[in-house]
Amino acid sequence: MSDTANERTGRARDYCYLFVMLFAIWMVLTSSLQWQEVITGVLVSVVLAVYLGRTYATLGMPPLSVKRIGYFIVYLAVLSMEIVRANFEVAYIVLHPKLPIKPGVVAVKTCLKQDIAKTILANSITLTPGTFTLDIIDDTLLVHWIVVRSEDNEETARLISGRFEKYLKAVFA
Amino acid sequence: MVRVVAGTIVSGIGVLFLLVGSLGVFRMPDVYNRLQAGTKCTTLGACLAAVGVGIIEPQWFWKTFVIALFILVTNPISNHAIGRASKKSGVPLCDRSVVDVTENLKEYEGRS
Numbered sequence: 001m002s003d004t005a006n007e008r009t010g011r012a013r014d015y016c017y018l019f020v021m022l023f024a025i026w027m028v029l030t031s032s033l034q035w036q037e038v039i040t041g042v043l044v045s046v047v048l049a050v051y052l053g054r055t056y057a058t059l060g061m062p063p064l065s066v067k068r069i070g071y072f073i074v075y076l077a078v079l080s081m082e083i084v085r086a087n088f089e090v091a092y093i094v095l096h097p098k099l100p101i102k103p104g105v106v107a108v109k110t111c112l113k114q115d116i117a118k119t120i121l122a123n124s125i126t127l128t129p130g131t132f133t134l135d136i137i138d139d140t141l142l143v144h145w146i147v148v149r150s151e152d153n154e155e156t157a158r159l160i161s162g163r164f165e166k167y168l169k170a171v172f173a
Numbered sequence: 174m175v176r177v178v179a180g181t182i183v184s185g186i187g188v189l190f191l192l193v194g195s196l197g198v199f200r201m202p203d204v205y206n207r208l209q210a211g212t213k214c215t216t217l218g219a220c221l222a223a224v225g226v227g228i229i230e231p232q233w234f235w236k237t238f239v240i241a242l243f244i245l246v247t248n249p250i251s252n253h254a255i256g257r258a259s260k261k262s263g264v265p266l267c268d269r270s271v272v273d274v275t276e277n278l279k280e281y282e283g284r285s
Contacts, residue, residue, distance in 0.1 A: 025239065028235045028236065028238070028239050029236060029239065031232070031235055031236070083216065083217060083245075084217065086213050086217075087190055087213055087214055087216075087217040087218075089213075090193075090194075090197065090209060090210055090213040090214055091190065091193045091214060093197075093210075094193050094194075094196055094197035094200055094201075094210055094214075095193065095196075099200060099201075099202075101201075101202075101206060101269060102269065102271055103203075103205065103206055103266065103267065103269060103270045103271070104266070104270050104271045104272035104273060105260075105266065105270075105272065105273045105274055105275055106272060106274055107274045122249075122253065123246070123249040123250065123253075126212070126248075126249035126252050126253060127213075127216065127245070127248075127249055129213075130209065130213075132205075132208060132209060132212065132249070132252055132253065132256060133249075133253050133256075134205075134253070134256045134257055134260050134275075135257050135260065137278065142260075142274065142275060144205045144208075144209070144256060146206060146209050148271050148272055151271075151272050
């Protein structure tokens with residue numbers, strides 16, 4: 001079986017991503033720059049990257065570019081803000097004597113294609129105020145919402161996933 | 174000294190969120206709302222508690238940072254897994270629920 005050049009660079013890219021990630025985790029956990037530690041880390045990361053590269057490649061990571069990294073950093077900033085807001089909102093609901101909830105399961109359409117992008121979107125929704133992802137069926141996310149503000153499809157998409165989707169679309173486009 | 178005070182404050186805020194989260198597990202009416210309280214508050218609570226320890230002991234900071242990162246990545250997945258399993262095995266939403274789109278989906282037919 002002969003691979004096209006495009007596929008081959010794609011696979012090399014996946015191995016590189018995995019290697020860099022494993023090596024970064026190794027460096028953080030050992031937190032030392034002694035050459036024995038660094039060399040062991042490089043060897044272990046290479047072996048693991050070669051061994052697990054195939055599985056990792058099925059995620060469909062996009063090629064690296066400055067624009068993508070920039071959007072991803074903006075996305076992370078938005079996400080951290082939302083996580084803090086989520087905590088205060090849920091804390092408020094829990095501590096309120098009347099327990100002001102209006103729960104329900106709503107459907108949210110997404111236009112993201114790759115599995116990895118959908119996974120990141122689903123996890124972000126889970127981390128943000130009063131929503132968590134129950135299931136993904138094709139391009140529809142089923143979301144449990146603790147205070148349902150709208151039952152309309154487009155309105156829910158704007159309120160729940162709109163904040164993240166535009167950045168993720170730029171990252172994975 | 175400043176480090177110890179700052180670390181204690183950060184850890185303390187984290188522990189407060191954990192307290193609110195466990196309170197929410199008692200107060201909420203059904204499994205889905207309990208999951209909301211049980212994951213939202215514990216994600217930030219556990220992260221802040223870990224990072225607070227890292228501020229008190231600076232040589233541990235990056236390790237606690239990685240712990241916080243792993244909590245952030247894995248907590249939503251366990252939340253999703255429990256929620257999906259409950260829905261698939263037919264645990265009903267509470268009486269106060271206003272909408273449930275899964276009623277009209279064939280994937281969830283005959284499961285509630």
